[in-house]
Amino acid sequence: MPGLFIDVKVAAEAAKDTEIAKKLVEVCAVDIFAQNDDGSLRVVEENLDECVLCDLCIDAAPKGTVEVIKLYES
Amino acid sequence: MRFYEYESKALFRRHGMPLGEGQIVNSTAEARAAAEAIGGPIVVKSQVLSGGRMKAGAVQFADTPDEAAAKYDFVLPIEVGGETARSVLVEAKSPVAHEYFVSVTWDGRRKLPVLLFSDMGGIDIEEVAETHPEHLSRTHFSTILPLSERIAKEAISSVGVSGGDLNRLVPIVYRLMQVFLQYDLTLAEINPVAKLEDGSFIVLDGHVDMEAEARGDHKKLLAELGIGEDETRQARPPTEFELEGARLNAVDHRGVAGNVVEFDGNLGLIIGAGGGSLTLFDAVRKHGGKPANYCEIGGNPSVGKACNLTKLILGKPGVEKIAVMMNVVSNTRVDIVARGVIKGCLEAGKDPSKVITIFRIPGAWEDEGFKILEKYGVEYCDRSVSMYEAAGRAVAKL
Numbered sequence: 504m505p506g507l508f509i510d511v512k513v514a515a516e517a518a519k520d521t522e523i524a525k526k527l528v529e530v531c532a533v534d535i536f537a538q539n540d541d542g543s544l545r546v547v548e549e550n551l552d553e554c555v556l557c558d559l560c561i562d563a564a565p566k567g568t569v570e571v572i573k574l575y576e577s
Numbered sequence: 578m579r580f581y582e583y584e585s586k587a588l589f590r591r592h593g594m595p596l597g598e599g600q601i602v603n604s605t606a607e608a609r610a611a612a613e614a615i616g617g618p619i620v621v622k623s624q625v626l627s628g629g630r631m632k633a634g635a636v637q638f639a640d641t642p643d644e645a646a647a648k649y650d651f652v653l654p655i656e657v658g659g660e661t662a663r664s665v666l667v668e669a670k671s672p673v674a675h676e677y678f679v680s681v682t683w684d685g686r687r688k689l690p691v692l693l694f695s696d697m698g699g700i701d702i703e704e705v706a707e708t709h710p711e712h713l714s715r716t717h718f719s720t721i722l723p724l725s726e727r728i729a730k731e732a733i734s735s736v737g738v739s740g741g742d743l744n745r746l747v748p749i750v751y752r753l754m755q756v757f758l759q760y761d762l763t764l765a766e767i768n769p770v771a772k773l774e775d776g777s778f779i780v781l782d783g784h785v786d787m788e789a790e791a792r793g794d795h796k797k798l799l800a801e802l803g804i805g806e807d808e809t810r811q812a813r814p815p816t817e818f819e820l821e822g823a824r825l826n827a828v829d830h831r832g833v834a835g836n837v838v839e840f841d842g843n844l845g846l847i848i849g850a851g852g853g854s855l856t857l858f859d860a861v862r863k864h865g866g867k868p869a870n871y872c873e874i875g876g877n878p879s880v881g882k883a884c885n886l887t888k889l890i891l892g893k894p895g896v897e898k899i900a901v902m903m904n905v906v907s908n909t910r911v912d913i914v915a916r917g918v919i920k921g922c923l924e925a926g927k928d929p930s931k932v933i934t935i936f937r938i939p940g941a942w943e944d945e946g947f948k949i950l951e952k953y954g955v956e957y958c959d960r961s962v963s964m965y966e967a968a969g970r971a972v973a974k975l
Contacts, residue, residue, distance in 0.1 A: 507920055533879075552880045552881075552916055556945070
């Protein structure tokens with residue numbers, strides 16, 4: 504189920520990168536990211552609304568590859 | 578945390594208060610044996626935490642062991658305030674000449690313990706206070722200065738007790754004050770203290786409530802009294818609604834959202850925490866509102882936790898609307914609570930703009946929270962609106 508309040512978009516290239524995926528899983532305190540069996544990134548939709556807007560994921564990934572969207576601002 | 582009568586008496590006995598002969602029993606045979614051992618007239622008393630035993634018929638008198646056994650079978654299944662007996666106390670029936678009331682409790686306004694004494698014991702003290710105020714004394718005392726028998730003496734004598742009765746009552750009342758302070762009690766009450774026909778005094782019934790937060794400081798006493806660490810000892814057993822709230826709170830370690838107490842009103846409350854909850858609950862009532870629940874929310878609960886609490890409260894039969902109110906928060910994020918509450922409304926199939934009467938949580942991340950509330954058309958206010966006024970707005974929408 505997608506988030507009501509928050510959406511997170513990750514650039515396709517970054518999502519495929521297992522190192523970036525590992526970092527994102529590590530930094531997110533509310534488990535929005537997980538790794539698939541092949542090491543690629545998966546966004547855990549049911550946890551999206553728990554996002555605390557800490558921006559750690561944005562800082563952990565190459566610039567511009569992770570976007571946190573506040574759906575209530577649109 | 579409330580003590581059963583037999584536990585209260587065990588505590589009193591340790592402090593040298595005069596008590597009649599008695600035994601706690603758990604079977605008909607034990608009741609008969611206890612009555613035989615005591616000899617003479619007997620009182621058979623159900624051990625429940627609720628008040629109103631006498632009116633419910635859960636206190637009976639017997640003249641013989643066989644009668645005591647029959648009375649045991651009679652009182653055991655009786656429900657008092659929805660509670661059945663844990664066990665039964667079989668005591669000697671004392672020949673009473675006069676009854677007194679003594680209680681020590683906490684006066685929140687004065688921030689001091691208060692000793693209440695009346696020479697009209699055995700009946701509701703509220704009734705005495707209303708109809709015979711001159712027979713009830715209220716004496717505050719310090720938790721810092723040394724305790725003195727003089728305080729007890731003044732309290733007793735101020736309702737006209739003098740002479741030998743005064744001298745015999747003073748040590749009982751003084752020891753009750755000591756017990757209150759020593760064990761962090763919120764209530765220590767004896768009703769009645771009886772003067773017997775031979776002029777001696779005896780504790781006939783007693784109640785003790787210990788501050789729940791103080792349990793850790795009195796583990797030894799509680800263990801000696803046989804009170805288990807898992808016994809919550811609330812005045813009544815938790816309802817399904819309350820158990821579900823506790824379960825929701827326990828499954829997620831983040832913050833607190835789920836400690837609820839059930840009431841029968843129509844306004845669900847998502848309020849917190851501590852003094853703020855009490856203030857808001859009282860404010861709702863002051864405005865004529867009827868709360869459906871008390872609750873505590875704080876410490877930055879997750880969105881999911883706030884969502885589940887909202888759904889629980891909205892699902893309670895009779896709840897028409899909810900009010901979301903807190904004091905100014907620093908350790909709880911406004912936007913996270915806003916998300917959780919709105920999500921809870923939507924998942925419960927309700928329109929947040931219609932079902933949330935007011936959202937008054939000022940503090941950390943409030944600008945972000947207010948954006949969310951605006952998006953969903955929920956009425957909100959900041960700290961310029963008092964908790965009292967916010968409660969009034971909530972009640973006005975019902």
